[in-house]
Amino acid sequence: MVWFDDVWLKEVFANFMADKIVNPAFPQVNHDLSFVMGHYPAAYGEDRTKGTNPIRQRLANLKEAGSMYGNIIYDKAPIMMRQLEKAIGQNRFREGVQAYLKRYAYGNAEWDDLIAIWDEKTDIDLKQWSDVWVNQAGRPVFDADVRYDNDSTIRSFTLAQHAEDGRALIWPQRFSVALVYPDTIVEIPVNITGRELSLSTAVGAKRPMSIIYNYDGLGCGVFPVTDHTVKDLMSLKDDVARGYGYVNCYEQLVNGNYPVEPFIEEMRGALAVESNELILEYLVGSLDAVFWHFLPEEARNHFQQQLEPYLFRMLQSKGRSANLKKSLFQLYRSLAYSGEGRERLYQLWNKTLSFPDLKLNNDDFSGIAMDLAVYSHPLSGEILKKAKASLTNPDKRQRFDFLLPALSADSQVRDTFFLSMRDEKNREKEDWVLSAMNYIHHPLRQADAVAHIGVSLELLQEIQQTGDIFFPKRWLSATIGRYRSKEAYEILQDFLTDHPDYNLILMRKVLQATDNLDRAQRLH
Known part of the structure; x- marks a missing residue:
């Protein structure tokens, strides 16, 4: 790279090309789902904030280069690169990379040099495309206007986008919208290049039970939801659509467009039926975040009294894999701070209680002991002593000693x-x-x-x-x-x-x- 403001480029290609090399060797893995769950939550977690930054950041002083790294480089950049590949086509994308490597072999180059090569191979104005996706921060918010004839067939279907922060930006991109019916799903491809797009192919279709936006998980932005979207997602068989749908519902919640308490109620139902490990892990993390960050204390105590026994019953049941049980247990640990919850955690720690198919290792037992200290279990001092005595690894004992003051019941x-x-x-x-x-x-x-x-x-x-x-x-x-x-x-x-x-x-x-x-x- 000519200068360190293109450090993102070497990072995105390191991961993007690694996926292309490795993925074919593992056909049993849903790589599209792994991409969605591995990149979108992390990318959105920074891009939605007032502190977001463009993928390509200007750097005045090399001493600050280390501070440029973050989820925009590691997670939003791959989303952008996948969109670019879809826009110009896989063959042209590959040919452009080949030409770039040959032209600048053993020399220095920058992102604009690569864009210029790709720009020669397509009718799309890639310099303008890149200016929005790479040089600008933020993400779009999509709105939908669906109108019906006699409440039975679609008369018109319009999608519109605007920048989340109010700037006059448009993100050209491709994704799909799904019309969900009792016995079938009609997937409509979307290629939006301006502020609005009319989905003419949807006109005349019967009124669907629900509409799922970004069904294929390719799009980037915040998509429309209804108050019952979580329930609609639970019945979808497509893992990518379901996974991205849950991510989108959480994004709408933090934007104030999905009520917090109904979200928790519906996500609780999703926990009971979700069988995909990656998606369940996300559900657990998002529920934990909503519980601790967005519930007032009174409401938090109310939901804690519901969620703790609910999770306990799920952990007692049989028929779920060890990995699914482990994810559910992590949420249970986070919420089991009531008197009854502490006692059950204590029983798990001293091994007088166990759950079917849940496998706990020594690190788990150490973590439970520390949780009990934070939850003010009356025997926490004794528990911590025994937990430390059970450690045989000297590094883990040293870490335990380091953490003990942070676990103390004495605030001083x-x-x-x-x-x-x-x-x-x-x-x-x-x-x-x-x-x-x-x-x-x-x-x-x-x-x-x-x-x-x-x-x-x-x-x-x-x-x-x-x-x-x-x-x-x-x-x-x-x-x-x-x-x-x-x-x-x-x-x-x-x-x-x-x-x-x-x-x-x-x-x-x-x-x-x-x-x-x-x-x-x-x-x-």
Whole structure:
């Protein structure tokens, strides 16, 4: 690359071409689903935020190059590249790459050089296409206007898009829309190149039971939903359509367009019937995020009383694979903080209780012991001692010792430990530090820990200078990123006001990590 602002290009090709090489060797894997679940949630998690950035970022100083890495490079760029390949065709895409490699062999090149080569092979204005997809941040939001004759057949079907942040941008792209009937699904291809598109092929079709947008999982953006879309998705047999549909419903929820409590109720039903491991893992993660980030405390306690026994019954049942059970158990662990839940976790830990087909390893038992400490189990001190004594690996014992102050029932011990993070030497084991921060800033302990948010923000620049390139964002996510309270939000606003000239790349990390905190204020 000519300069480091094209670092994304080597990263996207490393993964994009690796998939092309490896995927054919594993025909039993649904690679389209793996692509959707592996890239879209992570890409959207940054692209929806006020701190999002273009795929291609301008870099003034090479010292800041490490801060450019993130989910936009690793997850949005592959989505863009797949769209580009669909737009110009696989053969032209391959021919363009071949020509690029030959023309610039043993030299330096940049993205615009590759686009220029592809541009010669298609009628599409790829420079304009690239300017939106690569040089601009953000994503489109799609709206649909479907009208019927006598409530029985489609008279007109119009799709429209606008930039989520209000700018005058259009993302040319391809995807499909599905009309779902009791005994069949009619899939309609979409190639939208402007602000609006009339789906003439849908005109005259019978009124469907439901309409699923981005059915093939190729599109990028936020697509229309109804209040019962989750229920509609549960009956779909196509894994890609179902998986992306759940992702889209979550995106609509955080945008304020899918009510939180009905979402939880419907997703609870989806947990009971979902048989795909990748999709269930996503359902578990999204439910956990909604529960802890977007529910007021009173509503959270209400749903906890419903979800905990519901998950317990599912774990007791037979007929689901070990991996499905493990995903369900991770959600159960996260929610089992009631008196009854703690006792059941304790029984699991001391092995007087087990679930069919659920296989727990030594790390799981250590994690349960730490959960019990956070959940204030009356025997937590004794549990932690026994858990440490059971460890034979010296590194794991050392990690356990490191985490003990963060697990302490004494808030002053936790406070002292957190403040010790000011010393760079205490942050050397970054994964250990992040685990400790997650325990200290756990939602059940935030009344004590919220006072430390300011310090965590103050340390950010030093952490960037002394830590791994991914550590600043992960540090923020494990500290202020865990909060939903108004108090935490006000601390964030004070920080933003007091630092108008803050390092732009780091400020983006702050805004990315605190997106849920910001949205929680608007949702409630």
